[in-house]
Amino acid sequence: MQVTFLTQLLNGLQLGSIYALVALGYTMVYGIILLLNFAHGDIIMIGAYISWIVMSQLGLSPVLAVLLSVLGCTLLGVLIDKVAYAPLRNAPRLSILITAIGVSYLLENGAQLVFGADAKVVPSFIDTTSINVASLQLSPIALLTVAVTAVSTAVLSFLVQRTKLGKAMRAVSEDMGAARLMGINVNTTISFTFAMGSALAGIGAVLYCMAYSQATPTMGVMLGTKAFVAAVLGGIGSIPGAVIGGLLVGFAEVLVSAIGLSVWKDAVVFLLLIIVLIVKPTGILGRTMSEKV
């Protein structure tokens, strides 16, 4: 019983870590330009296809697949901002939100056109033999996922809290006009935010493919939606909130599956969202917005 519990705990941590990585991208972009980037989940899908192409089609090493997936997602994120969102910087927020949905459909249907609707099998990146610790069988993928997420989050926190560019991000997210007056190039800062969020999505893509080893054109939809729920749950705009929200969603799903109600696992996540929106609409670590005149 205890062994199962620990295994499930690790599963929850693994799934939650992936959601957390994706949620970080949502929350960072929202924090800086108040956009719910609905194309974010689809960036992960592109990352998965890149891994598939590199390993399965070109027969190259998994290391190269990881690097190219992360790089590809990063560039794609910046490109989407430059092409689709930057021209709408001064437009009403609804225009840019609709654009994000449009970009999402473009990526999904574009991928379907190029790769077909069937699932592509992504070969395994690492040796998946379980590691035995005492009576526990630990999945190396789960351990790797948790470790990579912990390191990525730590690096991100350092970048945002300590570096000049990270501070500029926080300044732009609080007051874009005042940030301009400081000599901060707002467009560069926003691009950098998209780059970081998308790089995390790239890492998430690789970790997802390690766990589920397939790429489909619509794989980003549910993953993106759940990460979005995680970001809102933690308090959108908050970096630690995204991690907490991601882990909570992961645990909730695994827990529901573990007690034999796996058909309900998606519903439980959205139920969680509804409860949070009713009880504490700003999320767990969300700040209540107040405007001083």
Place this chain on the structure above:
Amino acid sequence: MSSILSVRDLCVSYGAIKAVRGISFEINEGEIVTLIGANGAGKSSTLNAVSGLIRPASGEVDFKGQSLVGVRPHKIVERGLALCPEGRRVFTQMSVAENLDMGGYTRSDAENEETMRLVFDHFPRLRERVSQSAGTMSGGEQQMLAMGRALMSKPDLLMLDEPSMGLAPILVDEIFTIIKELNRQGTTILLVEQNASMALSIAGRGYVLETGTISMTGTGADLLHNDDVRKAYLGA
């Protein structure tokens, strides 16, 4: 005295509303010049156009002999022109030190360290609160932080938009003393104020802005004693 900022026939519009209707003024190196006027006269619009936050509908803005029209705001800061905006607009979620760091964004870390010491000499209270988050400070302290932050870019011309807004009289005195001191040490200042008597008492020259046009100009003392100005802005 040579001209540092020269504005000619500046017009600023928001859609169909003309906020500034062709104003011209000049600031020479080392001066304190004030722009006074009622709410909605176009004072802030003028400053926002000069600093690049909004694009003028027409007119010329020359700073140190080069045009600023169409130059992006972060480039204007690099050229040595800083605006301390109306309502302070400090970064409330960031500490005092981080706010000052942002002010020196265009400068190197080594330079910022030195400039920060100078800022602390002007505003000792900021030194005491260096790691406090700006949102928890009083209005007067936030104003000091906003000014200190603008000084971090070592501007040749510092534009202050309503630095006395919402402050207790004793703090207003303190802020104006510091403005005089900054000027004495070599910073040229363009001061926009609704508190006309304070502004005119420290300014070498002043311009009176009325519904987007300059209605009067003269030395600070002349305007302070002008009957029309006294009636309209000094409540006398």
